[in-house]
Amino acid sequence: EVQLVESGGGLVQPGGSLRLSCAASGFTFSGYWMSWVRQAPGKALEWVANMKQDGSQRYYVDSVKGRFTISRDNAKNSLYLQMNSLRAEDTAVYYCVRALRFSWLSSDYWGQGTHVTVSS
Amino acid sequence: DIQMTQSPSSLSASVGDRVSITCRASQSISSYLNWYQQKPGKAPQLLIYAASSLQSGVPSRFSGGGSGTDFTLTISSLQPEDFAIYYCQQSYTTPVTFGPGTKVDIK
Numbered sequence: 579e580v581q582l583v584e585s586g587g588g589l590v591q592p593g594g595s596l597r598l599s600c601a602a603s604g605f606t607f608s609g610y611w612m613s614w615v616r617q618a619p620g621k622a623l624e625w626v627a628n629m630k631q632d633g634s635q636r637y638y639v640d641s642v643k644g645r646f647t648i649s650r651d652n653a654k655n656s657l658y659l660q661m662n663s664l665r666a667e668d669t670a671v672y673y674c675v676r677a678l679r680f681s682w683l684s685s686d687y688w689g690q691g692t693h694v695t696v697s698s
Numbered sequence: 699d700i701q702m703t704q705s706p707s708s709l710s711a712s713v714g715d716r717v718s719i720t721c722r723a724s725q726s727i728s729s730y731l732n733w734y735q736q737k738p739g740k741a742p743q744l745l746i747y748a749a750s751s752l753q754s755g756v757p758s759r760f761s762g763g764g765s766g767t768d769f770t771l772t773i774s775s776l777q778p779e780d781f782a783i784y785y786c787q788q789s790y791t792t793p794v795t796f797g798p799g800t801k802v803d804i805k
Binding site for chain 1: 753785
């Protein structure tokens with residue numbers, strides 16, 4: 579069974595940092611593009627970033643470029659999101675998401691999400 | 699960035715009704731369009747990919763159509779478990795973008 583379990587969320591002050599982790603199991607992690615998608619309270623989904631299987635390509639939404647870094651450790655079946663210079667508008671549930679094997683920008687499995695609140 | 703719009707933003711329907719939701723892209727995305735269902739407090743679930751392909755395990759009452767800029771999600775006979783928010787998403791290019799969602803609730 580495919581499982582994606584996020585951790586690392588919490589309350590942080592504006593300008594602070596957090597590192598989110600996603601532990602993957604039930605599939606060959608190194609064979610899939612992986613993404614982070616977020617959802618602010620009561621709002622629509624927003625794609626944040628994704629990363630190729632071998633880590634050689636990564637893409638970001640403009641609003642997080644230069645502040646967030648996506649990374650992965652295939653040996654540990656884990657995906658990460660380092661978030662720096664956090665802003666109130668980064669407050670959201672962050673989902674770890676697996677891409678379809680044949681469509682790198684489509685997502686089939688989602689974790690349950692980890693909450694990030696940026697507030698003083 | 700490609701902008702995605704959905705209509706209606708919400709609808710009320712009864713069990714057994716046929717329901718259709720429209721999604722429009724700001725430029726042609728061929729068939730690179732997915733539909734997701736999200737229930738309160740839960741992660742989204744993929745229903746349809748590539749505009750019209752049913753994801754494994756999804757009931758056949760869900761169907762998708764369209765290409766280019768205009769797409770439709772249809773639920774042929776609404777069931778109690780289908781009351782949720784539905785999002786379209788373009789997978790044509792980065793940044794991936796989602797529609798604002800359509801809330802389907804009980805009449």
